[in-house]
Amino acid sequence: MGAATVILQLICPDRSGLVSDLAGWVAANGGNIRHADHHTDAGAGVFLSRIEWDLAGFGIPRAALPAAAAALAERLKGQAQLHFSDELPRVAIFVSKQSHCLLDLLWRARSGELPMQVPLVVSNHSDLEPLCSDFGVAFAHVPVTADTKSAAEDRMLALLEEHQIELAVLAKYMQVLSGSFLERFPDVINIHHSFLPAFKGAQPYHRAWERGVKLIGATAHYVTEDLDDGPIIEQTIAHVSHRDEVEDLIRRGRDTERLALARALRLHLRRQVMVYRGRTAVFA
Incomplete structure (x- = not known):
């Protein structure tokens, strides 16, 4: 360091x-x-x-x-x-079932590429617990349904406090955090699988394929109460063609997601991002 x-x-x-x-x-x-x-x-x-x-x-x-x-x-x-610079923030990673971003971040943290500690992974499914065990990271399974969302978020907030977490990263966490959660814990970064502001919300690769786009991308941004509308930190792209099917876009998109999230997190951890007036200045 x-x-x-x-x-x-x-x-x-x-x-x-x-x-x-x-x-x-x-x-x-x-x-x-x-x-x-x-x-x-x-x-x-x-x-x-x-x-x-x-x-x-x-x-x-x-x-x-x-x-x-x-x-x-x-x-x-x-x-x-x-x-x-010698202080390593304590970061929690939130996931669902997809492992590509989680695995990438845990490897980068263990190798010292990302200056952070990851004492906790939170998930609404139990699928990725063995992966976290391989890295020696505590795994918390917190199921979320429409009826239990409020109680689940209270449990997640308690876990963040228990583990003294400073930043949460949504690494393909397929849930929307409530305004109440963000009011109590505002420091959250998300990876969205589109080149925002295009194709906000669900299934952006499917909608991109239907429009016949020639570029797809991923966007890492700070989370706000407005869905996929927070200040943008980093974006990456990949070229696609008419020969590509939706599955090809999803496969190539995973690469852009990993890279955009890792870059954004590194910029944040190195304090190279400043937020003002709903946007960012990135001193890279």
Whole structure:
């Protein structure tokens, strides 16, 4: 993983001199900047910044950095988030019966490609429990029906709290989370098997085949109460032709789903995504 770094994400009203102000604040405290990315949304009058610097040798102690970042954001009339690269977020993966995204994420986490811990997998079916056992990950079977949805979500929320989960990933979890669930646990990423905003909802490959599309794709996005309408993090595509049947689209689509979800999760874990005004800025 290398030496620990500090990552500051800041959103504030735009004005002249902000880049110099932020870099000067880091430099004044002895920080060695590794990465600095900025974006101005002129229409919204909003400035976004992601700055990453070495923790070693920085003049403000680690324990005092959150308060210092909050004071900086207050001075700039904005909002800030502070992260440390050596902290591995605890992530829960939600699945149904399909294993391709789950297997890919567990392998990437175990190999160190994705900087996260996966202490829990939640599923509305029991099919993938043996796979999770192979990786030494706790598996929770929480069936969901229309009549039991509220109780099931309460159980899932209790599991997330019990395992101290910071982020949930819907890796082909074929259920819609309620607004009540998202209000209590808003940090959720989903993979949808279409190039959103096209073909929202169920069976997008079937509908894409019926339209004779020449490109299919997958979209990883943050989950909101509006179905398949959350801020987009990553999208991938694959070319198809008139010779392909629905089964071919589904097979090729699995590759795009795995890649889009893994890329999106890596961007999120490395704090390269910032959400504002219902959209994302991705400093990749």
